[in-house]
Amino acid sequence: MAEKKTPPPSKNPRQFAVWGLIIMLLMIVFAVSQSGTNSAATGDAFTFSEFRDRVEQGDVQSAKIDIPGGVVTGTLSGGETFSVNVPPVSEDPAGEVLAGADIPYEYAERKSENPWLTFLFSMLPLLIIIGLFFLVFRNMQGAGRGGAMSFGKSKAKLLTENTKRVTFEDVAGVESAKEDLKEVVEFLKDPSKFTRLGARIPTGALLVGPPGTGKTLLARAVAGEAGVPFFTISGSDFVEMFVGVGASRVREMFSEARKHAPCIIFIDEIDAVGRHRGVGTSGGHEEREQTLNQLLVEMDGFEGQEGVIIIAATNRPDVLDKALLRPGRFDRQIEVPYPDIQGREKILEVHMRGKPMAADVDVKYIARGTPGFSGADLANLVNEAALLAARRNKLKITMREFEDARDKVMMGAERRTLAMSDEEKAMTAYHEAGHAIVGLNMKGSLPIHKATIIPRGRALGMVQYMPERDQISQSREEMIARMAMAMGGRAAEELHFGYEKVTSGASSDIEQVTRIATAMVTEWGLSDEIGPIAYKDTDQQSFMPGIGRGSSISPETARKIESEIKRFVTEAHEKALEILKKKKKDWIALAEALLEYETLSGDEIKVLLEDGTPPKRPDTKPGARPAVSAVPTTKKPKPKPLGGAAEA
Template identity: 45%
Template structure:
């Protein structure tokens, strides 16, 4: 069961900055600025002599005035010689002065100044002192506000990722740090996966009591790699290990190491491992490690590639564990085939745990865990639902239960019954119902198409049992034919694969039989059939002409915005032979299905007619039609 997300705390050392510190910095700067502004203005004012207008004109007539600056009614200027000092303790008087013009213009002033050779300057009248203050202060406020905003946003981003805050905290680790006891997930919350839990119990036991294992001479594995398809519970299992061991837990995704700045990934790796070592015993969990752990030497940047530098730092840190440092690195991936060999060797990831899709008992247990807080009706049969969810992962089952609860809330129900559970299962598998209106001609075509799939599924001996057929548009399909495997298959026989291709081609065969032409509705069927046939020929040796050989097909990967094709390991002639074999296999199955549908044309037409009436047919209704329409004699 998914636990609630705890509050993230930074894994880097040092106190994190807060927005209040930025506000205090701005207030401090404004105080200093205002004090400096007023002190400078007052000091300049005190250094000037304040002359009356009469005294000013007398000084002009006496030839003492050198320059005059007029700014509105305010006149400032300089004297040729300052006032003489009369006392020994008096400071010298400045030669700068200021005066104010009378309200009425003096027509004699300008001629007098010109007569005495005074240099006259004029300036535009300025506003009040507070307007001048704002003009000088606003640019500084904008600059400081921009820096503070950038720092706050960077801090929020780092704190959201678990890293240290501050403007320059991007080199700190972004790992989410779970304190002791915060990870309330234990192995009891993980259904199934008995073998994986057995291997990981030793890890949690060692972290909880390392001295017991040291006395036995046992060394803790430095790394454990969790491998399995998406949704099988790799992250949940890692949190369960931390919950069982009751130790600090550092969680990060491999993609969070990489930034546009060179060396940032390696710096974050160092910071994360340093933080974990300080709090040992501890667990480091790296999710999707294949994003940084891919095989080196395949990129365009070579050894200077940021991803490869990050991987090198991870390898160095895992080699640097001392025996007394009880730090375990758990990593998860669904692509173990692309990981670097140095990362996979013993001494780094000593133990590799494979997680598979849950079997039927495990699915039932998972459904019970996820429905503990859901009020189930008396008819809710989780055992039957587990049988109908072959191929579901743990995440799929959790989503199914949640969808059923949402449907119950939408319809105003107080509990979740089996009908809602089955409807939620159909929504997860087939997609939601689409609000689109088909014409009678299109509906008739879809009915025969789905009937062709259904007839092939019923009559082919090795096909999976038929469960439901519908012509209601769901997801991206106009109609759906659903089969439920009766057993858990991990190995596929050739006969089963042939019949599976036959079911895929049944819809197209029915269109060709009834309408003498085919439509575009079989596009997805042809894609799946072609991929399966090619896999049979190139990987499983199910072609007499090709023989028991497995070929690797070229795969395209996107790296640094460019498509990089992986070279195939066979010649052009072999490629032509493979294409010919795939085409031959599909054409042979198409002919077999055409003959089968011809023999069961009465059943095909009856199924299509009932589908047009009811739109959805269950397995028992289809079996009644099968029993009532025997094959035609040949």
């Protein structure tokens, strides 16, 4: 086995400069201190007047004058030494006094000055300024290209084969998008296959889809499959406060890409730089527009970009400039939608690789229960399940962890520490049981997955449904069933506790029903009174589309729309009341079971309603907590939000 060589320590010029300045300052301080020590006076210190008097009295025996230092030292008649500080003037007053009294004296020898010390003293201010400027310059420049002095350089990061390689095997759930990008991979591998037939590969491909669907991962997979360099940059990295900087970065990026051709340039969130031109307040001189103009030129210039393919991603294609989408630039738009049930199953399998899974984990069942989840959501789901298994000290991830992780991702964490009175628990149980019973007795409703009265997130309880397939569209029957099921909680409170004790817990249910009824009347043409006419308005301040300020409809039509919306909501409420009165026995049995067990699965609810037998659980003792069939106290309940039916 070859010996591993220790890499040489990195040399940082900034560290050398700092240590050089410190050493220089220490040398100067030492030189100044030595200079002060050599010129320090010794013996008794006299003033110049006292020195003159001593000379006139004959007390001074000899003296030595140091003119540059401004000090006179000498010996008195009694052998004592003295020193006198003389102001540094052009004359020699001490010498005149000594000469007038005929006292022997001499001048101190002038020491030759150190030229290096003199040079340091003269250059010290300049050296300090240069050192500070160097340090500030290095701090501004930061690490590599990210500094302020290199703002004209491209911020694109180059990923090569040495970086973690991603291929199409690592991307699941977007099969149609992978098929569209396979010809880009073939072109990068063998361009002659296309050029000999006169074909021209698209210059750019625009990946369009909601956040988290894997657009960036898909672009990296293209580079990984082709084995070519991959430049990645965000659209916001082009835009700066300095005019012309973004255009300079675009030129720099394409210049670097040509050196590594064939390669891929990936621009994430291109809508940050590719918005419609002429919309801003500064007109055509806006920095963003200059950056966009340079990008358009580079993508469709006279020379062409041989071997350089641009892949961009956005979730807002409607705001992009039309020049970007014309043939010759981003002429191919590839949809990256939310994955269907088969796609979710494959994505889950990808994220489960390398993780210990228990035998009871059913990937298909998890995929069924996660409609509308993106790839990022599913990755988060698997990670949450692994974290739960680790906290529970399990060696493998079981189905229970996936169930709890799904509830946590969709509804929030459990709040078992929330203090609820028996009255509030009873209110929650009958509320959720009302949702479940109405849903089970409405044609077109989804199968029930679980009912619980455990507080989670902002809800005190919920009923979850398990769709058997992905629903692309909904029928009128299904919409009416959803509205009746949502009103089941409010109807249950009215029937069991009385109209005066109805709480605000059904607020989210009422909002959901109103939204569905409004769409049925104003958008989907499902009202017999209004007909198949769309009255949707862009006024965002109005509660119901088409009826707010700025609407072009007449007051009579607005009243008809309001009347139809109210009719749909009222009929849903009346239908829920009718079902609960008819199925009162099942409703009360389910509510009492929820009070005893807190959570019931769909199968347990089915057995309970068919056979009347409560669920048998090894970890639960039935009867440990008495079921509450009525409110145990006359105290008025506090209005707290109760969770409605949670559409899975």
